[in-house]
Amino acid sequence: TINKARLWQSLMDMAKIGATDKGGCCRLALTDLDKQARDLYIQWAKDAGCDIKIDQVGNIRATRPGTDSTLPPVGTGSHLDTQPTGGKFDGVFGVLAGLEVIRSLNDHQIKTRHPIEISVWTNEEGSRFAPAMMGSGVVSGRFTLDEILNKTDVEGIRLGDELERIGYAGTEPVTGRAYKAFFETHIEQGPYLEAEGKMIGVVTGGQGQRWYDVELIGQESHAGTTPMHLRTDALTCASSLILAVQSIAKANKPGCGTVGFMQVLPNSRNTIPGKITMSIDLRHPEDQALTAMDEALKAKIEALEADTGVKIALTPIWYYAPIPFDPDCIAAVREAAEALDYSHMDIIAGAGHDACYVSDFAPTSMVFTPCLNGISHNEIESTTAEECEAGCAVLFNAMLTLAQI
Amino acid sequence: TINKARLWQSLMDMAKIGATDKGGCCRLALTDLDKQARDLYIQWAKDAGCDIKIDQVGNIRATRPGTDSTLPPVGTGSHLDTQPTGGKFDGVFGVLAGLEVIRSLNDHQIKTRHPIEISVWTNEEGSRFAPAMMGSGVVSGRFTLDEILNKTDVEGIRLGDELERIGYAGTEPVTGRAYKAFFETHIEQGPYLEAEGKMIGVVTGGQGQRWYDVELIGQESHAGTTPMHLRTDALTCASSLILAVQSIAKANKPGCGTVGFMQVLPNSRNTIPGKITMSIDLRHPEDQALTAMDEALKAKIEALEADTGVKIALTPIWYYAPIPFDPDCIAAVREAAEALDYSHMDIIAGAGHDACYVSDFAPTSMVFTPCLNGISHNEIESTTAEECEAGCAVLFNAMLTLAQI
Ligand SMILES: NC(=O)NCCC(=O)O
Ligand SMILES: NC(=O)NCCC(=O)O
Numbered sequence: 001t002i003n004k005a006r007l008w009q010s011l012m013d014m015a016k017i018g019a020t021d022k023g024g025c026c027r028l029a030l031t032d033l034d035k036q037a038r039d040l041y042i043q044w045a046k047d048a049g050c051d052i053k054i055d056q057v058g059n060i061r062a063t064r065p066g067t068d069s070t071l072p073p074v075g076t077g078s079h080l081d082t083q084p085t086g087g088k089f090d091g092v093f094g095v096l097a098g099l100e101v102i103r104s105l106n107d108h109q110i111k112t113r114h115p116i117e118i119s120v121w122t123n124e125e126g127s128r129f130a131p132a133m134m135g136s137g138v139v140s141g142r143f144t145l146d147e148i149l150n151k152t153d154v155e156g157i158r159l160g161d162e163l164e165r166i167g168y169a170g171t172e173p174v175t176g177r178a179y180k181a182f183f184e185t186h187i188e189q190g191p192y193l194e195a196e197g198k199m200i201g202v203v204t205g206g207q208g209q210r211w212y213d214v215e216l217i218g219q220e221s222h223a224g225t226t227p228m229h230l231r232t233d234a235l236t237c238a239s240s241l242i243l244a245v246q247s248i249a250k251a252n253k254p255g256c257g258t259v260g261f262m263q264v265l266p267n268s269r270n271t272i273p274g275k276i277t278m279s280i281d282l283r284h285p286e287d288q289a290l291t292a293m294d295e296a297l298k299a300k301i302e303a304l305e306a307d308t309g310v311k312i313a314l315t316p317i318w319y320y321a322p323i324p325f326d327p328d329c330i331a332a333v334r335e336a337a338e339a340l341d342y343s344h345m346d347i348i349a350g351a352g353h354d355a356c357y358v359s360d361f362a363p364t365s366m367v368f369t370p371c372l373n374g375i376s377h378n379e380i381e382s383t384t385a386e387e388c389e390a391g392c393a394v395l396f397n398a399m400l401t402l403a404q405i
Numbered sequence: 406t407i408n409k410a411r412l413w414q415s416l417m418d419m420a421k422i423g424a425t426d427k428g429g430c431c432r433l434a435l436t437d438l439d440k441q442a443r444d445l446y447i448q449w450a451k452d453a454g455c456d457i458k459i460d461q462v463g464n465i466r467a468t469r470p471g472t473d474s475t476l477p478p479v480g481t482g483s484h485l486d487t488q489p490t491g492g493k494f495d496g497v498f499g500v501l502a503g504l505e506v507i508r509s510l511n512d513h514q515i516k517t518r519h520p521i522e523i524s525v526w527t528n529e530e531g532s533r534f535a536p537a538m539m540g541s542g543v544v545s546g547r548f549t550l551d552e553i554l555n556k557t558d559v560e561g562i563r564l565g566d567e568l569e570r571i572g573y574a575g576t577e578p579v580t581g582r583a584y585k586a587f588f589e590t591h592i593e594q595g596p597y598l599e600a601e602g603k604m605i606g607v608v609t610g611g612q613g614q615r616w617y618d619v620e621l622i623g624q625e626s627h628a629g630t631t632p633m634h635l636r637t638d639a640l641t642c643a644s645s646l647i648l649a650v651q652s653i654a655k656a657n658k659p660g661c662g663t664v665g666f667m668q669v670l671p672n673s674r675n676t677i678p679g680k681i682t683m684s685i686d687l688r689h690p691e692d693q694a695l696t697a698m699d700e701a702l703k704a705k706i707e708a709l710e711a712d713t714g715v716k717i718a719l720t721p722i723w724y725y726a727p728i729p730f731d732p733d734c735i736a737a738v739r740e741a742a743e744a745l746d747y748s749h750m751d752i753i754a755g756a757g758h759d760a761c762y763v764s765d766f767a768p769t770s771m772v773f774t775p776c777l778n779g780i781s782h783n784e785i786e787s788t789t790a791e792e793c794e795a796g797c798a799v800l801f802n803a804m805l806t807l808a809q810i
Binding site: 083084085124125127130132188189190191207209211219220221222223224225226227228229230233235236237239240242243246249250254255256257258259260261262263264265266267268269270271272273274279281283347350352353375376377378379392 | 465488489490517530531532535537593594595596610614616624625626627628629630631632633634635637638640641643644645647648651653654655658659660661662663664665666667668669671672673674675677678684686688754755756757779780781782784
């Protein structure tokens with residue numbers, strides 16, 4: 001059905017934009033490299049006969065018309081932005097699998113009743129601008145457009161200004177989207193498919209997330225003259241907090257807890273650190289457990305403040321409860337895998353995905369494929385052309401079932 | 406004897422160069438601001454009739470001739486560079502107290518047999534370029550000139566290039582210095598004089614130091630999809646190490662252990678950190694205890710590597726054993742404090758000072774004065790005009806005794 005070699009070639013061509021020494025990609029949201037990736041993708045989608053629309057938050061919609069223009073599209077898509085140490089597949093695969101579906105429909109001159117639509121969602125990664133899944137979140141109504149346009153990166157640069165600068169501040173409204181159904185294809189980014197020897201993950205939902213900004217204020221002082229018992233060291237306190245985040249996650253299986261971002265001030269060897277800013281990321285597939293993790297974190301912070309004298313400000317910046325996908329869409333993915341004879345298993349997404357927010361306004365599910373050693377957000381992220389083919393074929397099958405030939 | 410108001414005014418004038426919002430100074434070594442401070446100081450020293458020489462590592466010597474030009478000078482001095490969150494007194498006070506000694510000799514038209522010489526030593530702080538006390542260390546032979554000129558800051562900028570750029574790559578040789586005696590005046594930077602209610606610290610020596618660079622290599626991976634037990638998180642491992650440094654210092658009283666500098670890579674909220682670079686600073690007044698701390702650190706690192714899978718590279722970048730000052734110079738400071746009726750106590754310097762390295766080639770001691778709440782390397786570092794006067798008067802008295810009127 002689909003063209004494995006063409007899909008792989010497109011993935012490799014796209015991976016040249018922001019390619020890193022270690023074989024990965026660094027293509028942060030709304031940078032010049034993101035623009036280059038968007039431009040290339042739009043060229044490809046136009047060449048495949050798609051109509052292109054850019055909305056106010058920079059989401060790109062590429063549509064292949066159906067035979068009945070009154071019907072809502074069957075949608076797919078993902079993102080083109082990456083982590084600073086990102087791979088070649090996270091996000092990109094879901095976009096180019098969608099493009100391959102349309103190219104294959106063209107090859108076989110198949111007409112569908114419903115339009116087929118691919119979305120490239122703005123800033124899914126949440127690395128340069130936090131939180132993640134901003135483009136889909138604005139369309140779903142989880143975020144307001146204004147709130148997102150006013151987000152700033154660590155250098156204080158406004159998201160809205162970057163959208164303008166790279167020419168992707170579109171005019172299409174972010175409201176009023178509807179899909180017959182939406183499917184997102186993505187590498188699993190975790191170890192389970194590989195461990196179980198399955199080709200396809202039938203994604204039944206996404207785990208919940210809580211993100212925080214943390215500021216710790218101690219007192220700068222001399223590293224050689226300030227006796228240990230007279231210090232208010234923001235970094236030793238932050239270290240205890242980082243280890244507590246790890247313990248809280250371990251105590252709430254299969255939860256995750258991560259500090260990925262941290263800045264130390266004044267960052268001088270012989271000055272006791274006076275200020276730390278850092279992030280905390282907590283996740284759990286069950287909301288009750290996620291709440292328990294949040295409570296344990298707050299209790300730990302209170303205890304640390306009392307013990308160390310460091311002032312700790314914890315600011316929740318993002319929360320969403322675990323998201324169940326649509327039973328019919330889940331079934332469509334499972335049936336497609338079976339029809340194509342791929343081994344499969346049900347799975348919960350550990351990462352956030354645009355599909356999680358799309359499921360607010362459309363029946364949704366996802367198709368996962370394995371990734372080597374379960375490693376993602378790493379330049380060595382790896383998958384095979386066969387695995388990409390499998391995911392794309394399942395997507396093709398599920399979308400066609402719903403779009404009606 | 407000396408002019409308290411003039412000394413204070415000079416301190417306040419110098420503090421304008423690199424002044425921070427919170428009342429401190431940020432005047433990192435060999436920046437444009439360091440150049441401005443050097444230029445102003447040289448103007449003042451010339452106005453006081455001094456002869457100026459700049460050596461190959463940028464040290465500035467200002468000399469007031471003696472009546473017998475065959476005799477070695479009696480020296481004093483300190484540094485003009487500061488920490489990123491530095492105060493108005495650390496270093497500067499020792500330089501301007503020296504200048505005030507010469508100005509006062511001029512006021513009273515006092516001639517000395519030995520010349521009086523003030524040194525401004527290059528990069529005492531060791532913050533922008535590590536390690537510390539570079540200018541005095543080159544003159545003492547602890548470092549070679551080449552090794553120091555080739556040191557780079559965190560941005561890779563070479564010290565030698567910065568010296569050229571700001572016009573302080575002098576031609577005077579760094580070798581062949583000799584002093585009859587050397588005294589450095591400095592704020593204590595710690596809490597002991599204040600706690601004991603003493604005006605003058607008679608410094609009997611400096612504690613030993615060991616500095617290290619540390620690199621921790623884990624594996625970047627996704628914060629939401631990588632189960633806790635499958636992570637190789639460089640930051641949780643670094644946190645354990647930071648807390649171990651604290652414990653090692655606490656177990657070796659009155660030792661100090663500090664991590665002041667740390668960088669996290671890739672520094673993205675939802676990526677498990679794959680690489681950390683950080684510093685470690687260990688100090689102890691007894692060399693045996695400092696060795697024990699070094700051994701405990703290495704043992705901890707071995708255990709952490711085995712426990713976490715993170716690779717840890719510990720690179721010692723600086724070591725000096727505790728330094729005893731010269732008994733006669735110590736006595737000269739004590740006698741000066743007594744002659745002037747200042748309360749005093751013997752004290753060990755917790756910080757490194759240029760005097761520590763000068764004592765390799767000249768009889769040396771130091772004069773300490775209190776600083777508010779023992780806080781230094783902080784913009785709120787504070788001392789009074791009376792305390793500065795006391796330190797300068799003791800310096801004046803001790804230097805005159807040795808320089809012979
Ligand atoms: N898929 C993916 O890596 N999304 C980034 C947002 C998250 O951290 O879950
Ligand atoms: N006096 C002073 O703060 N020196 C800096 C070098 C050190 O950390 O001891």
